[in-house]
Amino acid sequence: MWSFSYNECNETVFASQNQRISACDDEPGSGMNPNQGRGAPEIDILEGGDTAISSSVQVGPGMPEQFRQLADNSSYSCIYLYECTTEGANNKGVPTAYYEELRGHKSPYQGPRYGANNFCDSDSTLVQSYKTVAA
Numbered sequence: 305m306w307s308f309s310y311n312e313c314n315e316t317v318f319a320s321q322n323q324r325i326s327a328c329d330d331e332p333g334s335g336m337n338p339n340q341g342r343g344a345p346e347i348d349i350l351e352g353g354d355t356a357i358s359s360s361v362q363v364g365p366g367m368p369e370q371f372r373q374l375a376d377n378s379s380y381s382c383i384y385l386y387e388c389t390t391e392g393a394n395n396k397g398v399p400t401a402y403y404e405e406l407r408g409h410k411s412p413y414q415g416p417r418y419g420a421n422n423f424c425d426s427d428s429t430l431v432q433s434y435k436t437v438a439a
Contacts, residue, residue: 312327312341313326313327313328313339315328325341326341327339327340327341
């Protein structure tokens, strides 16, 4: 799960060092645009081959290693053949005890939740309408 970020650099609203991806960053790396925040909570990657498809890989620029999902060491394409041998590499049904033993927390997400952003004043004129979403 990726944290929110603003699409403008405004240190009086929220300190940029508290945002993993910030509009205040001139050189964000990982192919991202300079001085541009992002609102997506995560980036899902679909992978497919033959008759199998996987959406279990979720990544984001700059994600620390200890929060990434486990990769398989036997073959980059083992997920399509259902032959992955590294424990946890297939992710589906991985016992949480394995993550906790390996990394000290039960999942790559550690039970995150969406929550309120209490750093900004609310503006009732900026409420999204169904008509806008359905367009």
